[in-house]
Amino acid sequence: MRIDLHTHSAVSDGTDTPSALVIQAQRAGLDVVALSDHDTFNGLDEAVAEGERSGVRVVRGMELSCSRHGQSVHLLAYGADPQSPGLAAEMERVRGGRLGRLAGVLQRLAELGVPITEEEVMAQVGSSPSVGRPHIADALIRAGYVRDRQEAFDRFLRDGGPAHVSRYAIEVGRGIDLVHEAGGVAVLAHPWGRGREQLLPPDVLVGLARDHRLDGLEVDHQDHDAATRQRLRKLASDLGVLATGSSDYHGTGKTDHDLGCNTTAPEVLAEIDHRLAVAGRTRS
Ligand code: AMP
Ligand code: FE
Ligand code: FE
Ligand code: ZN
Secondary structure (H helix, E strand, C coil): CCEECCECCCCCCCCCCHHHHHHHHHHCCCCEEEECCECCCCCHHHHHHHHHHHCCEEEEEEEEEEEECCEEEEEEEECCCCCCHHHHHHHHHHHHHHHHCHHHHHHHHHHCCCCCCHHHHHHHHCCCCCCCHHHHHHHHHHCCCCCCHHHHHHHHHCCCCCCCCCCCCEEHHHHHHHHHHCCCEEEECCCCCCCCCCCCCHHHHHHHHHHHCCCEEEEECCCCCHHHHHHHHHHHHHHCCEEEECCCEECECCCCCCCCCCCCCHHHHHHHHHHHHHCCCCCC
16 A cells, blocks of 8 residues: 655645646555645645545645744644634634745845746735745746746745745644644654754654654655654654655655655554544544
């Protein structure tokens, strides 16, 4: 059984519609795929319906924007109830922050000699409720300033980059609590990718597991090299938390993140299902 628990559709910053993503998952030989768009559940009903047609099980996911010391930390939520008031309110606040930071980013880009307008960005955002830097990158590509999203991030948009403006996110411990309040299972996304090891050293992960009952760590991810995966796997085992693996697929928006390039063990998914059942959440 092949299971991929982290993907993005065009409802956030991926490029496939939710149904197209599920069809791609079936073609890639996946039995289970979680759609985990940034800070929104909007693509899930479409993905689940397509999964029923295509014979792929779709797990209802979401990647929540969290922070520690003002730096970005991503938290995967599985099976959380979209109606849970605490989580819903915070997600709305996060999406507001995404939109609110746009003017600041555009001002910096203009100062850096690559001016684009809000309309040009919104044309890339389409109907997504979750405006992301990748959409700004797409507008920069469209205007002919950069070749691809990666170049836009490397030159301008990366964390700490010259056009980076921080936005509202939830403190990660509170994010875990809100996911649990919503009956969901909380797994830290790519905890040690892109220099995050300093931000989330082992003692911090120990604290999140002990004080907030963090459910798991995403170990197998393209942002982790082989040695990092080994150390994280050992830590997950020491902490008694789940170790997942996933692609973080973004369609054509990200290279080297093909569906199924990393996978999660069936026993780990069974444990996630078990925890959701205990929390009274029905599986899809
Ligand atoms: P935002 O959600 O607006 O903070 O943008 C974060 C998204 O941009 C992530 O989910 C990735 O899809 C992408 N991203 C973040 N950092 C980088 C990077 N250094 N290179 C390429 N893509 C990135
Ligand atoms: Fe993304
Ligand atoms: Fe992420
Ligand atoms: Zn992601």
